[in-house]
Amino acid sequence: MLLSSLLKKGLMFLAIVLVGSVFFQRNLVLAAFQTNPTQGSIESVARGEQIWALNCLSCHGPEAVGDGPASAQLAKRPKDLTMIASPPFFPDGILAFRIANGKNTMPAWQDILTPDQIWDLVSFIRSKAKRPA
Numbered sequence: 190m191l192l193s194s195l196l197k198k199g200l201m202f203l204a205i206v207l208v209g210s211v212f213f214q215r216n217l218v219l220a221a222f223q224t225n226p227t228q229g230s231i232e233s234v235a236r237g238e239q240i241w242a243l244n245c246l247s248c249h250g251p252e253a254v255g256d257g258p259a260s261a262q263l264a265k266r267p268k269d270l271t272m273i274a275s276p277p278f279f280p281d282g283i284l285a286f287r288i289a290n291g292k293n294t295m296p297a298w299q300d301i302l303t304p305d306q307i308w309d310l311v312s313f314i315r316s317k318a319k320r321p322a
């Protein structure tokens with residue numbers, strides 16, 4: 190009796206943790222299904238390059254390989270963004286989500302840049318991809 194009630198409590202707890210974490214990651218899960226509205230057009234890449242030069246180049250470098258002038262000062266250097274897998278393996282929406290929300294030393298840009306500007310940055314980063322699509 191005692192065991193089964195403990196088991197029930199345990200299962201209840203697990204269910205709450207599971208639902209809670211899905212809820213918490215809801216935006217990330219939804220982001221995975223978003224596609225780039227600019228479809229990575231030449232114009233979008235050009236706009237993205239300008240925004241990149243102003244906001245991202247200092248840490249990520251001109252070619253997005255992670256060798257910006259400020260990168261040596263960072264506790265953790267940014268990864269080579271040209272090696273990110275193309276969609277559907279690494280969706281554009283997740284890339285946009287990371288730029289908007291930041292991660293550790295990577296600043297969040299959602300209050301500084303517009304969603305359109307973030308998509309232009311996604312276009313720019315994709316244009317640097319070294320992996321075949």
Ligand code: HEC
Binds near residue numbers: 248296
């Ligand atoms: C202050 C330095 C700095 C600036 C400025 C910066 N980043 Fe980052 N970025 C980082 C670091 C460090 C990481 C690695 C974070 C980690 O994984 O801990 C990162 C990671 C990323 C990632 C990969 C996230 C992932 O899922 O692994 C993307 C994409 C990215 N940055 C895009 C950008 C864009 C676009 C800009 C300009 C709007 C920008 N970053 C500006 C430091 C910076």
